[in-house]
Amino acid sequence: MQNSKHRKIELSSQKGQSLTEFAIALPILILLLFSVIQFGIIFNNYVTLTDATRAGARKAAVSRQLANPSAATIQAVRDSASDLKQTDLNVTVTSAFTAGSDVTVTATYPYSLKLIGLPIKSGLLSSTTEERVE
Numbered sequence: 176m177q178n179s180k181h182r183k184i185e186l187s188s189q190k191g192q193s194l195t196e197f198a199i200a201l202p203i204l205i206l207l208l209f210s211v212i213q214f215g216i217i218f219n220n221y222v223t224l225t226d227a228t229r230a231g232a233r234k235a236a237v238s239r240q241l242a243n244p245s246a247a248t249i250q251a252v253r254d255s256a257s258d259l260k261q262t263d264l265n266v267t268v269t270s271a272f273t274a275g276s277d278v279t280v281t282a283t284y285p286y287s288l289k290l291i292g293l294p295i296k297s298g299l300l301s302s303t304t305e306e307r308v309e
Contacts, residue, residue, distance in 0.1 A: 209291070210288075210290055213289060220259060220284060220300060221286075223259055224256060224259070225302040225304075226255055227252045227302075228252060228281065228303060229255075230251050231249070231252035231255070231266065233251075233306065235268060235270060235272075236306040237309055239272040239273065244272045245268045248268045248278070248280060249266045249268060252264075252266045253266065263284055264282060264283075264284050265284070266282045267280075267281045269281075272308055273308065274308055274309065276307070276308050277308070278308050279303060279304070279305045281301065281302070283299045283301045284300045284301075285298070285299055285300070286299070286300050
């Protein structure tokens with residue numbers, strides 16, 4: 176009669192294989208998850224920047240009667256991009272503000288793609304919108 180406390184160890188047992196595979200794959204999955212999150216944040220900033228330049232260009236197109244249409248345009252861009260860090264947002268407006276002329280609104284915003292705290296890539300997001308002044 177064999178005691179249940181003294182079991183024979185089987186070398187072909189696969190009980191720990193799943194745990195080992197999971198331990199190997201987990202860091203890769205976590206790295207992939209964080210890279211998708213970082214990319215999503217950068218893409219959201221780009222969409223916000225693009226929308227802000229459109230809002231600024233629309234404001235510029237109808238603001239030629241204002242005392243300072245360029246300042247009103249920059250403020251419209253900043254208002255539309257309120258969830259971006261305002262000190263990092265750079266806005267330029269180019270126009271003569273005469274009826275029929277074009278106005279160009281350009282905004283730039285820095286980005287940095289980081290994984291595990293290490294910068295992978297960084298640069299400037301940029302968006303430009305052009306409208307005709309009414």
